[in-house]
Amino acid sequence: MKVLVPVKRVIDYNVKVRVKPDKSGVDLANVKMSMNPFDEISVEEAVRMKEAGTVTEIVVVSVGPQQAQETLRTSLAMGADRGILIKTDVTVEPLAVAKLLAKVVAEEKPDLVILGKQAIDDDSNQTGQMLAALLDWPQGTFAYKLEKDGDKLKVTREVDGGLQTVSLTLPAVVTVDLRLNEPRYASLPNIMKAKKKEIAEKSPEDYGVDISPRLTVVSVTEPAVRQAGEKVEDVATLVSKLKTAGAV
Amino acid sequence: MAVLVIAEHHHGGLSDATHKVVTAASKFGGDVDILVAGENAGAVAPEAAKVSGVRKVLKAEGETLRKQTAEAMEALVVPLMANYDAVFIAASTTGKNIAPRIAAKLDVMQLSEIIEVVDQDTFVRPIYAGNAIMTVKSSDAKKVITVRGTAFPAAGNDGSATIEDAAAPSGPFKSEFVSEEMVKSDRPELTGAKRVVSGGRALGSSEEFNRLIVPLADKLGAAVGASRAAVDAGYAPNDYQVGQTGKIVAPALYIAIGISGAIQHLAGMKDSKIIVAINKDEEAPIFQVSDYGLVADLFVAVPELTDAL
Numbered sequence A: 001m002k003v004l005v006p007v008k009r010v011i012d013y014n015v016k017v018r019v020k021p022d023k024s025g026v027d028l029a030n031v032k033m034s035m036n037p038f039d040e041i042s043v044e045e046a047v048r049m050k051e052a053g054t055v056t057e058i059v060v061v062s063v064g065p066q067q068a069q070e071t072l073r074t075s076l077a078m079g080a081d082r083g084i085l086i087k088t089d090v091t092v093e094p095l096a097v098a099k100l101l102a103k104v105v106a107e108e109k110p111d112l113v114i115l116g117k118q119a120i121d122d123d124s125n126q127t128g129q130m131l132a133a134l135l136d137w138p139q140g141t142f143a144y145k146l147e148k149d150g151d152k153l154k155v156t157r158e159v160d161g162g163l164q165t166v167s168l169t170l171p172a173v174v175t176v177d178l179r180l181n182e183p184r185y186a187s188l189p190n191i192m193k194a195k196k197k198e199i200a201e202k203s204p205e206d207y208g209v210d211i212s213p214r215l216t217v218v219s220v221t222e223p224a225v226r227q228a229g230e231k232v233e234d235v236a237t238l239v240s241k242l243k244t245a246g247a248v
Numbered sequence B: 001m002a003v004l005v006i007a008e009h010h011h012g013g014l015s016d017a018t019h020k021v022v023t024a025a026s027k028f029g030g031d032v033d034i035l036v037a038g039e040n041a042g043a044v045a046p047e048a049a050k051v052s053g054v055r056k057v058l059k060a061e062g063e064t065l066r067k068q069t070a071e072a073m074e075a076l077v078v079p080l081m082a083n084y085d086a087v088f089i090a091a092s093t094t095g096k097n098i099a100p101r102i103a104a105k106l107d108v109m110q111l112s113e114i115i116e117v118v119d120q121d122t123f124v125r126p127i128y129a130g131n132a133i134m135t136v137k138s139s140d141a142k143k144v145i146t147v148r149g150t151a152f153p154a155a156g157n158d159g160s161a162t163i164e165d166a167a168a169p170s171g172p173f174k175s176e177f178v179s180e181e182m183v184k185s186d187r188p189e190l191t192g193a194k195r196v197v198s199g200g201r202a203l204g205s206s207e208e209f210n211r212l213i214v215p216l217a218d219k220l221g222a223a224v225g226a227s228r229a230a231v232d233a234g235y236a237p238n239d240y241q242v243g244q245t246g247k248i249v250a251p252a253l254y255i256a257i258g259i260s261g262a263i264q265h266l267a268g269m270k271d272s273k274i275i276v277a278i279n280k281d282e283e284a285p286i287f288q289v290s291d292y293g294l295v296a297d298l299f300v301a302v303p304e305l306t307d308a309l
Helices: A037-051 A068-078 A094-108 A127-135 A188-194 A235-244 B016-028 B041-049 B070-083 B093-106 B206-220 B228-232 B263-269 B298-308
Strands: A002-006 A009-011 A033-035 A057-064 A082-087 A112-116 A139-149 A152-159 A162-169 A172-176 A199-202 A215-221 A230-232 B002-006 B031-037 B054-060 B086-090 B111-114 B122-127 B132-138 B143-147 B162-165 B175-182 B195-199 B223-226 B253-257 B274-279 B292-295
Touching: A002 A037, A002 A094, A009 A068, A033 A037, A033 A068, A037 A057, A037 A068, A037 A112, A037 A139, A037 A172, A057 A068, A057 A094, A068 A082, A068 A188, A068 A199, A082 A094, A094 A127, A094 B093, A112 A127, A127 A139, A127 A172, A127 B070, A127 B093, A139 A162, A139 B070, A139 B093, A152 A172, A152 B093, A162 A172, A230 A235, A235 B274, A235 B292, A235 B298, B002 B016, B002 B054, B002 B070, B016 B031, B016 B086, B016 B143, B031 B041, B031 B070, B041 B054, B041 B162, B070 B093, B086 B093, B093 B143, B111 B122, B195 B206, B206 B223, B206 B253, B206 B298, B223 B228, B253 B263, B274 B298
Parallel strands: A002 A057, A002 A112, A057 A082, A082 A199, A112 A172, A139 A172, A230 B292, B002 B031, B002 B086, B031 B054, B054 B162, B086 B143, B111 B143, B195 B223, B195 B253, B253 B274, B274 B292
Antiparallel strands: A009 A033, A139 A152, A152 A162, A162 B175, A215 B132, B122 B132
């Protein structure tokens, strides 16, 4: 089975984001960038499936600026086989990313696409589902467990209040949730090896996809600042304050 | 103008989330219709007809819709959208699963998890787990929107809408429901809970986590949460994690115990109404967002608090 894993370069999850003073967006200058944490889980899952012999090839793809190549290198160091960088310096919305990925799927013909359930920058949670719709493929979102079952893939999903299992006829799209696995750190020898792996450079125009945005950002602001409250002396005072506030 | 709200329902009852989505849809304007699809739709439709401000309820029942799989819901909703300017659905795991599929088929860029309707093209939504708030204007003719329930009040129950049948799509679809395993707990579900008690790394072990956090949560009828550090250390299961990469919660009362307040955790709980922090480090960042901070040894203070309630 061949797997396609899309990955996104985002602000590292430990960085405190700062809104630009002109409210045009979030400041990305001199900020540590990393692979979207959910995408690390997708890469890890693909690599584990390869190690288990279910997967023969893993292709990673990223839509983003030149530096997204580093994100692809990280995936290659984790165990992916080759990369595709669809280079653009503009913000590409999930619908346009899904259209680009649909074209990559048409070329690469994977049996499975595994994506993070959402990127921690725009929190859209759309790309995987949109890709599945564009391809008319079945989808298994928020995956907690994957099991290959002949020409089907059993996906156990994290849903509100529990778990749900669906059986998908391959080819299919899967988006992953946090509990699916613990991504590995790439070892130094694997990082060295990854430098020799191939990354093809493409542009959105190569795929004939119109990536012009449908949404215009009116403003990006800081959330209402929460005022630090008071320190209380002891448990008794805390309880009486909570009772007064109607909280208990 | 007309808006379609896709109802969320469980075990034959309309979920409260639907009432909140109707409020958001009413702010968009025009006639509001509710689509009730799936198992027990017949039983839920009369309840949906009572939601205030609703014109019409569309009821779709059939084997293919039983579990509201995304593929079947897409086949049901996309043709219906010829009659609507927007579709609104709760940003639950069900809504998040279905909505982008509909959006892609309509060639529309979805607006995820909105917290405010400014006008028919402009919406407000959190990004970076709520660390920034974005106002966006959509140029698409039709809108596909998921709604964050905590941001809108629930609509009332004094409506009297008509009920019509909608045909269920005939399958088969390439996705099949196999089974589900719902958590049977007397404790409320973390993301919807009115009270949450969370523990951090300072608890030191899963034994202490269970000995101190769980009884306090039970006393309060609260859900149990944990910081990423506590989860990574194995003190609590992963689905307890509150934070940017875990669950986003906004309960009426949030009690953070032995949690320092890393950015990643704050992102998941800072919209809670009242925040209580118990930590022995008085410099801990959690105290910058807490309404009531208690600088104390949690091993002493927590049992005392549990007893006092």
